[in-house]
Amino acid sequence: MKLTVLYRGPLSSCNYGCEYCPFGKWKQSEEELAKDGADLERFLAWVEARTGDTVSVFFTPWGEALIWPVYQRALARLTHLPHVERVAIQTNLSCRLDWVRECRTEKLGIWATYHPEWTKRHRFLAQCETLASLGVRHSVGVVGFKHFVEEAEALRRDLPADTYLWINAVKDGQEEPYTAEDVARFSAVDPLFPVNNVRHPSLGRACKGGESVISVDGEGTARRCHFIDEPIGNIYAPDFDQALRPRPCSKATCGCHIGYVHMDYLELDRVFGSGILERVPATPLWRTAAPARVGLP
Numbered sequence: 001m002k003l004t005v006l007y008r009g010p011l012s013s014c015n016y017g018c019e020y021c022p023f024g025k026w027k028q029s030e031e032e033l034a035k036d037g038a039d040l041e042r043f044l045a046w047v048e049a050r051t052g053d054t055v056s057v058f059f060t061p062w063g064e065a066l067i068w069p070v071y072q073r074a075l076a077r078l079t080h081l082p083h084v085e086r087v088a089i090q091t092n093l094s095c096r097l098d099w100v101r102e103c104r105t106e107k108l109g110i111w112a113t114y115h116p117e118w119t120k121r122h123r124f125l126a127q128c129e130t131l132a133s134l135g136v137r138h139s140v141g142v143v144g145f146k147h148f149v150e151e152a153e154a155l156r157r158d159l160p161a162d163t164y165l166w167i168n169a170v171k172d173g174q175e176e177p178y179t180a181e182d183v184a185r186f187s188a189v190d191p192l193f194p195v196n197n198v199r200h201p202s203l204g205r206a207c208k209g210g211e212s213v214i215s216v217d218g219e220g221t222a223r224r225c226h227f228i229d230e231p232i233g234n235i236y237a238p239d240f241d242q243a244l245r246p247r248p249c250s251k252a253t254c255g256c257h258i259g260y261v262h263m264d265y266l267e268l269d270r271v272f273g274s275g276i277l278e279r280v281p282a283t284p285l286w287r288t289a290a291p292a293r294v295g296l297p
């Protein structure tokens with residue numbers, strides 16, 4: 001079996017305090033952090049035991065995980081498992097990177113978000129340069145608030161040409177709708193911005209969620225994805241594998257990259273290939289004619 005697990009434990013604090021995000025507004029207690037660590041250890045042991053499968057793990061924490069050594073060690077540990085194909089994590093990249101040397105870097109992927117209100121561009125770029133020097137495949141991105149567009153354009157100019165810079169479109173009324181000029185500017189930075197800037201029809205559509213891709217929380221409860229609350233089972237149950245089967249999507253639309261990228265009809269696996277977890281296209285989009293309507297209904 002080939003299985004991708006999006007793991008999101010109870011960790012919900014962050015060392016940044018972005019205005020639009022709730023998770024930098026508090027710090028977790030020692031007891032809460034210990035619970036998160038214990039849940040993580042149980043999950044790692046489960047992955048280690050699945051030697052008959054090919055497993056990929058994508059950490060998508062509510063908060064910032066890589067400032068904690070327990071997550072740094074977890075990534076290193078997983079990359080050394082023969083049956084683990086890929087290990088990736090979402091991060092603000094504010095952590096030290098010495099732990100990366102303990103990883104099999106050819107299996108490691110980093111999805112790094114640049115927060116211009118919380119770090120300087122030159123510091124973030126230095127972190128990216130370190131990842132590149134260590135052979136870590138990574139993408140970088142910016143939340144697509146209109147007031148970030150100049151920083152996004154500057155970051156694109158400063159990054160190596162073969163580093164993909166994505167823009168996460170702001171949806172659901174968080175700010176005024178984009179103008180045609182806004183879309184053009186963000187699309188010049190990220191050729192796939194038009195794909196992310198819509199909510200894709202998903203009701204009844206085929207998706208890998210619940211079959212070969214699952215979302216798992218700290219208790220082991222599995223769901224088809226982060227965006228459908230209904231559990232399909234618990235990974236620690238002895239009969240869990242029976243829960244893995246094709247399921248048409250039960251949501252009207254899907255607007256988040258980590259969800260819609262697994263929908264069959266969008267064919268985004270052709271765009272990202274083996275870099276699908278860390279959001280790295282198989283071929284740099286600026287070296288080819290990016291398909292203008294890829295992912296669009």
